[in-house]
Structure formats: C-alpha cells, structure tokens
Amino acid sequence: MNPLSETPAPGRPADPQDDSLLILAAGGDEGLLAKMRQRHAAGEPAPYVAGFLLFRGHRFTMDHRAYITDPELTHLVDAVASAGTSLAAQLRRPLRLLEFGIGAGTLSLSLKIEHPEWSFTGLDIDPPALALARTNAAAHGVALELLESDFLSAWPAAAEPPDLLFGDPPWGGPTDLYDETRDGHYYDQMPALSAYPGGTSPCGIHDELIRRLCALGWPSALILNYGVLPAAVIERSAAPLAEWRVVHPRPDISVLLGCARA
Numbered sequence: 001m002n003p004l005s006e007t008p009a010p011g012r013p014a015d016p017q018d019d020s021l022l023i024l025a026a027g028g029d030e031g032l033l034a035k036m037r038q039r040h041a042a043g044e045p046a047p048y049v050a051g052f053l054l055f056r057g058h059r060f061t062m063d064h065r066a067y068i069t070d071p072e073l074t075h076l077v078d079a080v081a082s083a084g085t086s087l088a089a090q091l092r093r094p095l096r097l098l099e100f101g102i103g104a105g106t107l108s109l110s111l112k113i114e115h116p117e118w119s120f121t122g123l124d125i126d127p128p129a130l131a132l133a134r135t136n137a138a139a140h141g142v143a144l145e146l147l148e149s150d151f152l153s154a155w156p157a158a159a160e161p162p163d164l165l166f167g168d169p170p171w172g173g174p175t176d177l178y179d180e181t182r183d184g185h186y187y188d189q190m191p192a193l194s195a196y197p198g199g200t201s202p203c204g205i206h207d208e209l210i211r212r213l214c215a216l217g218w219p220s221a222l223i224l225n226y227g228v229l230p231a232a233v234i235e236r237s238a239a240p241l242a243e244w245r246v247v248h249p250r251p252d253i254s255v256l257l258g259c260a261r262a
C-alpha cells in the first residue's frame, strides 16, 4: 500500500499542513513517512517528528530542546518589522533588537534574514534551547548574540539598552489555545519553562518583565505577544508602562506595543 494514501492511525487528527511537513521530511521514503505518521498520530507534534518547521518560508531545525514556534507568531514578527522600520527611520541608524525568550531562534532569525542591517541579541533561561538557536543561526549563516539569562539578568550593566525589545513569553494554560489542532497535550511536550508561566497570573512572566523594565527605566520600544488572553488581563499586565496600546492582528490575538519610559 502507498503510505501517502493510507488513512491516518487513530489518535491525532490529520492536519494537511502537518502532513505536508512529514511528506517533506520523509523525502520520498515511504517507509519513513509511514513511521513518522504513526508518531504524529500518537500525539507527537509534527515539527518534532519532522525535525524542522517552516516559518515565513524559512526552514528551522526543531527538536524537543525548544518550544515549537506557533505559526501565529508571524503576526508578532510583522509588528516588530513594522515598528522597527519606523524606529530605524527616526533614529537614522540600524536597530539593535533584543528578543526575550528566543527559544530556537525562529523569530529573530526570520527578522534578521528579512532585515540584515539590524542586530539581534536573544535571551533565554534554557541552555538547550539556546544551543538549538545557535545551530539555526549557523545554518542560515546569520550572526546572533545569544545569552543564557533569567529575565534580563545577563544583560551587561554597562551596555546601552536595546532600541526594541520583543518576545512571546510563556502565557496562559492548557485551555488557552490558538485552535483545537494544538491542545494541552501538544504543549505539554515542550520544554518545562517554555509554554506556561506557572504561578497565578496567566501572564506572570510578562508582568515580571514589565516590572523589571520599569525599574530599569529603559526607553526601548516593547512588543509582546499575549496570545488569546482576555483584554482585562492584558490591561492589568501593561498598567505599569508609561505608554502602551494593544493591537489585534487577528480578532482573538493581542500584541502589546509600549514603552517603560514616556
């Protein structure tokens, strides 16, 4: 039987995009494709099975060391690209950007590929994820500074703050979903500190990052993804900032644009 025409094993529902990834990963090896489909049907996320993901047309190595970038994060990248372009025009020089919680590097590397004149530093608390970001940066021949850091602790005290800080810190819980194809079990397979913030606030990492930025008084533009969290939660989280607004690139998705210093 041709595995390309097999009905999927019971378990995870067949998603055409996931299946395309597996077909690409199998490279025409039908036995391998059948095995990959079995793993995926048993609940393993397609990018972990395939060993890579596609984001904004770029290919990034992906494995269990790092969070699987949600496709919706292309909206965050758009917001950073748009705000960054305006800011660079104002400053009349290439931008210095900092990504908080860089994971496998997908977001910063996409931006760097699309805006090679900008420079990027990526922070993450998780060394294995940073190792994967390093691999992805090398594969794309792109320079990226990577720092192991709990919040902003590794940012050198003497260094100028970045022009723009952005990120998708962990948010929500197993029932806060972009869509039903990625459920709690999907996110449970990601590194412990990557999917959910823990604690009592559904955006506790955002809250703490904002608290620290305000204490530092950084003038950096701030762009954070809050996913599908409710407006009241986001308003409470953003309240310490000197200025902020929320944009909705998709009606259910919220991205905060703000600054700790007026």
Ligand SMILES: C[S@@+](CC[C@H](N)C(=O)[O-])C[C@H]1O[C@@H](n2cnc3c(N)ncnc32)[C@H](O)[C@@H]1O
Residues within 6 Å of the ligand: 067, 068, 069, 070, 073, 100, 101, 102, 103, 104, 105, 106, 107, 123, 124, 125, 126, 129, 149, 150, 151, 152, 167, 168, 169, 170, 171, 193, 194, 195, 205
């Ligand atoms: C939702 S993932 C996003 C990863 C990446 N930006 C992407 O979209 O693929 C959140 C990332 O924040 C990192 N993180 C969580 N808590 C952190 C902290 N206190 N300091 C720095 N990074 C943290 C996690 O290790 C994880 O890589």
